Amino acid sequence: MQDDLTLILDDAADSMKKAIGHLEVELTKVRAGKANPQILDGIYVDYYGAPTALNQVANVAVADARTLTIQPWEKNMLQPIERAIIASNIGLNPQNDGVIIRLFLPPLTEERRKEFVKRVNGEGEQAKVAIRNIRRDAIEGIKKLQKDGLSEDTAKDAEADVQQLTDKNIVLIDKHCEAKEKEIMAI
Template structure:
């Protein structure tokens, strides 16, 4: 029985880690006024008939805090990359000089910062809901084991362990959100 409990706890914790990893990924996509190559993640360009991430067809360099430079490895890729950035609607207009594409990030207004933080908070809330759903599923599995002969004390201890893991990951979500808020609100 304890092997099954350990399996339930390990599964719950690893799934919660995935929820945190997803949150981290989503938070990096939310622009905080600083240039980052991550803002181009998920944008694909048509390259010899196959959708390919921009990072695989060009060199992406951060020139300064507000400027991203994209230099395609083939000159004929400038127009498709520029088009893909426009279609992705990331809030930046690409500037093409025939050799490379530059993205100039405008400084964020206070209102836009609050709007972006609201979006980040929404992502944090999705992560919390996912973590709580994982907790619910783990507790249901423990209750099934209890019906199959697990002692009540062992079940209560396991439920407490699940709750402790949940609390740890919810606190981690809060920590990530606080760090993102600090990053976004500094001018």
């Protein structure tokens, strides 16, 4: 019985850690005014019929604070990479010179910054919902154990532990979102 309880708590903690990790990955994709190769992480290129991550078919580098360069390992991949970037809807127009593709990141306007802050807050809210769902599942598991014979005091303590873990992770999400918001709003 105690082993099952420990398993539920460990599983909840692990799942919450994964939710925070996912949030961190999503926040790196939101650009904050300077060139960052990670904004291209979700882009897949048609590589001989198979969708392949952009960084697997080309070298992505930061040329300067506002420019990314993409140099494909095969010249015939220039067009598919260009099409994939346009289709990804990240708001950047690729400049193809026949050898490399350049992405110029325009300076962010106040309006665009606010859009990015809204997106960051949306990602944060999704992470909070995920954390709350994990909490709900863990508490349901604890209640099932209580029906199977777990003492009421132990169940209440376990539920308090889950709530404490939830609160800690919600605060962590807020800190990540605030830090990204400051980064975006800095001129």
